[in-house]
Amino acid sequence: MNPHDRIVQHFHESIRTKQMAMDAVTESIADAGHLMAQALQAEGKILSCGNGGSAGDAQHFSSELLNRFEMERPGLPAVALTTDSSTLTSIANDYSYEEIFSKQVRALGHPQDVLLAISTSGSSANVNAAVNAAHERGMAVVALSGKDGGAMAGLLGERDVEIRVPSDTTARIQEVHLLAIHCLCDLIDQHLFGGA
Ligand SMILES: O=C(CO)[C@@H](O)[C@H](O)[C@H](O)[C@H](O)COP(=O)(O)O
Numbered sequence: 001m002n003p004h005d006r007i008v009q010h011f012h013e014s015i016r017t018k019q020m021a022m023d024a025v026t027e028s029i030a031d032a033g034h035l036m037a038q039a040l041q042a043e044g045k046i047l048s049c050g051n052g053g054s055a056g057d058a059q060h061f062s063s064e065l066l067n068r069f070e071m072e073r074p075g076l077p078a079v080a081l082t083t084d085s086s087t088l089t090s091i092a093n094d095y096s097y098e099e100i101f102s103k104q105v106r107a108l109g110h111p112q113d114v115l116l117a118i119s120t121s122g123s124s125a126n127v128n129a130a131v132n133a134a135h136e137r138g139m140a141v142v143a144l145s146g147k148d149g150g151a152m153a154g155l156l157g158e159r160d161v162e163i164r165v166p167s168d169t170t171a172r173i174q175e176v177h178l179l180a181i182h183c184l185c186d187l188i189d190q191h192l193f194g195g196a
């Protein structure tokens, strides 16, 4: 297939996935936005984590809370657990890669906080360990996943929200995750600061 046709195929697949996902995840995004806004209103913060492209999404989300999304408003408390290379490398080196997020959750997390756990497969051990650590700290979890939800789906409880993208393609799932992240930012702003 020539480059032009490959590009068109990616665009068509992405459009199709977003169309399909819209019906599947709208309610869960609304629930997650409400949960996060309530946490922030209660002086809580949002911790976020993920691997690879999802680490980028974790940082994208935290930056839009700390700085701003579209509305002029004060910064909101958020921490991406994917950025501090000294912390990440020392935990991986001294303990294991699986603990790079969970050890941070245990150090930073409080019951009024929320963890945004991002994994297209739902089977990344370090993200799932962070989910368990968040529960130990009494925190609620918003899971951004895909495929069959992976092992992460089985870790979630009543207070948690799962936003599972109905696709088996990692890149397509990530493209919907980013759209969901922007919806969450908008819902938080609307909930906390009203009107556009
Ligand atoms: O961004 C991509 C693929 O589009 C990759 O970097 C991807 O994030 C990595 O393979 C991750 O390790 C996948 O982890 P997960 O989404 O299954 O938790």
Ligand SMILES: [Zn+2]
Residues within 6 Å of the ligand: 053, 171, 174
């Ligand atoms: Zn990617």
